[in-house]
Amino acid sequence: MTIQDILPATGIKVIAAASSKKRLFHDLGDMAETCFGLDQAMVVDALLDRENLGPTGVGHGVALPHARLPGLAKVCGLFVRIKKPFDFDSVDRQPVDLAFALFAPEQAGVDHLKALALISRTLRDSGVCAKLRANEDPSTIYTILTETMTAQAA
Structure with missing residues (x-):
């Protein structure tokens, strides 16, 4: 599994700010509707439900x-890169400015976990995060993410 398998080139957005998790989740819902044809409200509800189980802010601004969503293949x-970091209740209490949202079929099993591990490994790399934070062009961000994944796979 590579980043190209998960993230479409059109699935990247740079936003000025997010006032809350819920606002970010609404932005992600809009993007999921545009990119994948998913119902925006269903995406927001699913993200909020998962967040209620425990924060998904993993630290270092990420x-x-x-x-998991029904009807997903x-x-x-x-x-999403957020220009003005905001409080996300992260494990290290640092504000978040990089968010990678994953959506999986309800019965995804190990594929969901593999994707989560892949993204987590990538965004634990401080050099990758620095490059992502230094760029505002979605196509450049996509290139950074895909080159990172290709280099790690080699």
């Missing part, structure tokens, strides 16, 4: 919100 993802 969040990995994720949810494969694991897919979206990436």
Whole structure:
């Protein structure tokens, strides 16, 4: 599994700010509707339900919100860079400015976990995160993420 299998080039957005998790989840819901034809409200509800189980802010300004959704054929993802970091209740209490959302079919099993591990490994790399934070062009961000995944796979 590679980043290209999960993230479409159109699934990247740079936003000025997010006032709350819920606002970010609404943005992700809109993106999921556009990119994958998913119901925006269903996506937001699923992300909020998962977040209620425990925060998905993994530290160092990174969040990995994720949810299982009915009617989805494969694991897919979206990436958002937030110019003004905001409080996400992360494990290290640091504000979040990078969010990679993953959506999986209800019965995804191990594919969901593999995708989560892949994204987590990538965004634990401080060099990758620095490059992502230094860029505002979605196509450049996509290139950074896909080159990172290709290099790690080699």
